[in-house]
Amino acid sequence: MAESKNFSNGSIMAFIFFFxxxxxxxxxxxxxxxxMWSTKSLPSLTSPPAxxxxxxxxxxxxxxxxxxxxxxxxxxxxxxxxxxxDFTLFGGVFGNKxxxxxxxxxxxxxxxxxxxxxxxxxxxxESAIPTLLQQKLGASPLLVDPDTLSxxxxxxxxxxxxxxxxxxxxxxxxxxxxxxxNNDEIIGKVLSSLKAKDVSYTAAYTGLQxxxxxxxxxxxNQQVGRTLLQAPAADVKAPIIFSNTTGFPCIMLWAQNLxxxxxxxxxxxxxxxxxxxVIGSMCNSTNSELVLTYVNYILRFAMSQRFYPVSARNWxxxxxxxxxxxxxxxxxxxxxxxxxxxxxxxxxHCQSVSSVRDTLLVxxxxxxxxxxxxFVDFQIQGFSLANGTNFSYASDxxxxxxxxxxxxxxxxxxxxxxxxxxxxxxxxxNTMDRFDDPKGPTISVPQSD
Amino acid sequence: MLLEWMMNGHAILYTGVTxxxxxxxxxxxxxxxxFDLGFRFDVAWxxxxxxxxxxxxxxxxxxxxLSVVGAAWGIxxxxxxxxxxxxxxxxxxxxxxxxxxxxxxxxxYGIIMAIVISNMAENFTGTTPETIGARNYQAGYSxxxxxxxxxxxxxxxxxxxxIVGSGAALADAQNASLFxxxxxxEIFGSAIGLFGVIVxxxxxxxxxxxx
Numbered sequence: 307m308a309e310s311k312n313f314s315n316g317s318i319m320a321f322i323f324f325f326x327x328x329x330x331x332x333x334x335x336x337x338x339x340x341x342m343w344s345t346k347s348l349p350s351l352t353s354p355p356a357x358x359x360x361x362x363x364x365x366x367x368x369x370x371x372x373x374x375x376x377x378x379x380x381x382x383x384x385x386x387x388x389x390x391x392d393f394t395l396f397g398g399v400f401g402n403k404x405x406x407x408x409x410x411x412x413x414x415x416x417x418x419x420x421x422x423x424x425x426x427x428x429x430x431x432e433s434a435i436p437t438l439l440q441q442k443l444g445a446s447p448l449l450v451d452p453d454t455l456s457x458x459x460x461x462x463x464x465x466x467x468x469x470x471x472x473x474x475x476x477x478x479x480x481x482x483x484x485x486x487x488n489n490d491e492i493i494g495k496v497l498s499s500l501k502a503k504d505v506s507y508t509a510a511y512t513g514l515q516x517x518x519x520x521x522x523x524x525x526x527n528q529q530v531g532r533t534l535l536q537a538p539a540a541d542v543k544a545p546i547i548f549s550n551t552t553g554f555p556c557i558m559l560w561a562q563n564l565x566x567x568x569x570x571x572x573x574x575x576x577x578x579x580x581x582x583x584v585i586g587s588m589c590n591s592t593n594s595e596l597v598l599t600y601v602n603y604i605l606r607f608a609m610s611q612r613f614y615p616v617s618a619r620n621w622x623x624x625x626x627x628x629x630x631x632x633x634x635x636x637x638x639x640x641x642x643x644x645x646x647x648x649x650x651x652x653x654x655h656c657q658s659v660s661s662v663r664d665t666l667l668v669x670x671x672x673x674x675x676x677x678x679x680x681f682v683d684f685q686i687q688g689f690s691l692a693n694g695t696n697f698s699y700a701s702d703x704x705x706x707x708x709x710x711x712x713x714x715x716x717x718x719x720x721x722x723x724x725x726x727x728x729x730x731x732x733x734x735x736n737t738m739d740r741f742d743d744p745k746g747p748t749i750s751v752p753q754s755d
Numbered sequence: 756m757l758l759e760w761m762m763n764g765h766a767i768l769y770t771g772v773t774x775x776x777x778x779x780x781x782x783x784x785x786x787x788x789x790f791d792l793g794f795r796f797d798v799a800w801x802x803x804x805x806x807x808x809x810x811x812x813x814x815x816x817x818x819x820x821l822s823v824v825g826a827a828w829g830i831x832x833x834x835x836x837x838x839x840x841x842x843x844x845x846x847x848x849x850x851x852x853x854x855x856x857x858x859x860x861x862x863x864y865g866i867i868m869a870i871v872i873s874n875m876a877e878n879f880t881g882t883t884p885e886t887i888g889a890r891n892y893q894a895g896y897s898x899x900x901x902x903x904x905x906x907x908x909x910x911x912x913x914x915x916x917x918i919v920g921s922g923a924a925l926a927d928a929q930n931a932s933l934f935x936x937x938x939x940x941e942i943f944g945s946a947i948g949l950f951g952v953i954v955x956x957x958x959x960x961x962x963x964x965x966x
Contacts, residue, residue: 617794644883649794665883705795709804716805717813724820733765751842 336429336516339390340365343414343421344508348372351422359426366438368422372508373442379466380439381500381509382447383493386474388513390425396483407486410494411511418509432514436469439510443467452492456499462506470496474517545685547695548584548596555691556589557596558653559607562683566603566629569676577603594688604630609688611650620650622689627667629677638674640667648701653687656703666703803884807895807964808876814902815873818955821906822865825913825948829858833920840928847927850934854920857941861913861948868905868955872898877965894964901955908951915944 337359342348349371354360373380393399398406406412415421427435436447443465450458450468460466472489475482493511500507545560565574577600586597592612598605611622624646630637645666648654660680661667669675687697707715787793833854841848875898881887923937 619794644885668883668885701794705800709801709806712801713805713809717809720813730765749842752845 337390337426338388338429338513338516339393340424340427340435340510340512341411341415341421342423342508342510343418344372345419345506346508348420348422348508350420354425357426359428360424361428362430362434362438365424365427366442369438369442373439373465377463377465378443379460379462379505379507380443380468381496381507382436382439382467382469383472383489383496383509383511384436384469385472385489385511385513387515387517388474388511389517392486392517396486407483408490410490410497414493414497414509427512429516435512436467439467452496455496456502460503460505474513545695545697546582546584546596546598548587548589550589555695557584557587557594557607557609557688558686558691558695558697559596559598560683560685560697561681563681564605565680565682566605567678567680568631569673574678574680575603577605589688591689596686596688602632604628604632606630607686607688609686611689621647622650622654623647624654624686626670627679629679636673637671638677639670640674640679641670642667644668645703651690652699652701653685653697654703655685655697655700657683659684659703803892807887807891810895810899811872811876811964814899815869815876816902817899817906818872818902819865819869819906822868822909822913823862825910826858826862826865827913828910829861829913829915829917829920830855832914832917833858833924836921836924840924844928846931847924847934851920851924851927853938854916854923854941857916857920857945858913860945861909861916864948864952865905865909868901868952871956872901872959875959875962875964879965881966891964894962897958897962901958904958905951905955908954909948912945912948912951915947916941919944 340360349368351368372378393408396407398404398408415423440447445465445467447467447469450470452470455468455470470492472492473485475485497509543560545558547555548557550556561578563574564577566577567574577598580600582598582600582605584596585599588595592610594609596607596609598607606626606628607624608626608628609622609624611620613620623643625641625643627640627642628637629640640661642659646654646656646659656666658664658680659666660678661669661674662678662680667679669677685697685700690698692698787796833851837847837851837854875894879887879891881891884892919937919941923934923941926937927934
């Protein structure tokens with residue numbers, strides 16, 4: 307207890323500062339990878355811990371024994387931009403070796419006598435590495451074109467520093483792989499021509515600047531994070547909303563299909579595809595009526611809500627659905643109060659509200675028996691809409707257990723109960739062995755009465 | 756001692772099943788309450804949506820099966836006593852078959868009621884509660900109730916007659932004059948089965964299924 311009181315504010319601040327600085331140092335220092343391979347043996351390098359950024363001084367200290375004695379031919383492949391992410395993105399590291407853009411480079415690294423790599427070399431300027439190599443070798447750099455190298459005659463008695471500039475890709479991501487593959491081919495050609503000359507060389511591959519491979523690719527909408535493979539859902543159309551006089555939504559209706567079939571015709575007309583006006587609708591605290599006026603038809607949904615004492619809550623019912631033909635004025639009326647109900651705070655949803663199948667809408671007048679209604683994926687709410695335009699919780703017409711499931715459950719559970727009871731009775735039958743006496747005389751059964 | 760009783764495999768099984776059943780009910784009830792879905796628990800929906808035929812046939816099935824269970828139990832008890840007593844006193848065999856016949860009568864009541872009730876089941880057209888009509892619901896529930904009535908009455912009547920008959924057989928084996936007195940007790944016992952039959956007939960007297 308006493309120790310914790312010694313944790314002053316100052317030490318906590320210092321800790322936070324160091325932590326932030328540690329984090330910052332990792333992210334803000336520019337770095338380029340530096341790969342080196344040679345026909346002679348290079349001194350071995352203990353692999354640096356992950357995230358360690360090699361400073362130029364460390365590289366200089368490493369290169370001193372390499373180029374200290376004799377004459378060396380150094381071939382520097384300077385790509386405009388290079389970073390570790392290029393290898394990750396284009397190096398075929400995810401098991402797709404055949405798509406790698408660095409095949410010749412990898413082959414050269416593996417077939418060389420020794421190779422060494424600095425995954426993160428501190429980048430202090432474009433000319434840092436050529437200058438350092440120039441310093442170590444004591445030779446001035448010679449810019450070489452890959453094609454002219456075969457014609458170049460190298461003086462192996464002095465140190466040579468040959469620099470080959472390789473391009474980096476422009477903004478389009480697609481050609482990046484091609485550019486890097488081309489660079490790789492150039493490297494391969496150059497190395498093979500050097501091998502043909504039978505010259506002992508040291509080659510290095512690095513970049514003039516760090517590239518922004520990952521940033522570039524994310525700018526091109528290539529999703530790096532996890533994405534769903536499912537096709538994106540199509541946009542959902544808005545529900546039909548009727549607002550009351552104060553401007554708040556009062557009745558909401560959404561349906562995928564509002565299909566009606568007038569008498570005499572067999573196919574359905576989907577009214578949900580047409581535009582409707584909601585003029586003539588009304589809503590107050592106990593009754594709501596939504597009147598949808600289409601070109602040829604008028605649909606009326608009449609709902610009411612009241613308090614039911616047995617369940618002690620308010621329920622609303624869709625009392626009737628009326629279809630009226632504009633031209634002739636004839637009306638078909640369907641009653642829906644038996645099946646279409648929900649607590650007044652919630653909306654009602656049903657996959658199929660129809661008068662033909664699983665009839666939730668029952669014809670109420672003579673006309674209606676010849677009409678057919680079929681509303682698909684139907685959701686309606688006439689009361690208790692808050693200010694937003696979202697439906698409340700949807701009380702679905704489909705319950706968890708259907709009536710058939712309940713009937714099956716009741717019967718099977720009853721039979722199971724009977725079976726278990728019978729099994730229990732049989733299992734507790736015992737043979738009477740109270741009077742068994744293995745050593746006593748056996749009983750004698752008289753033969754006569 | 757409780758531990759010894761618990762070691763019994765049956766007790767563990769029944770305890771486990773009871774625990775599972777009640778915990779299921781408790782957890783489902785709690786979930787319904789928490790999510791304000793209590794309105795989904797609708798007994799009226801269950802009673803009106805399940806078909807009257809289910810109730811009718813459950814009644815018929817229970818009528819015959821429970822009666823037969825009662826008769827079988829009674830015969831098992833009496834029969835084993837008669838056979839056992841008859842070893843030492845073979846004269847009791849013939850007279851004590853009367854007890855067996857009293858037990859069997861209970862099964863006959865059961866099958867007669869099952870046939871009577873099943874004759875009342877008729878077809879009706881109608882799929883929603885309004886179109887099915889109150890009379891069909893009443894018929895379904897009455898048949899279920901009648902089946903339960905006759906079934907359970909005969910069940911306990913059969914057991915009763917069986918135990919009394921067993922006592923009668925053993926007493927008869929000891930002393931032949933005791934049998935007639937005990938027979939009177941048996942007659943009282945079998946009357947209760949008859950009561951069940953009468954009430955079941957009354958229950959189904961107003962049943963009229965169909966359109």
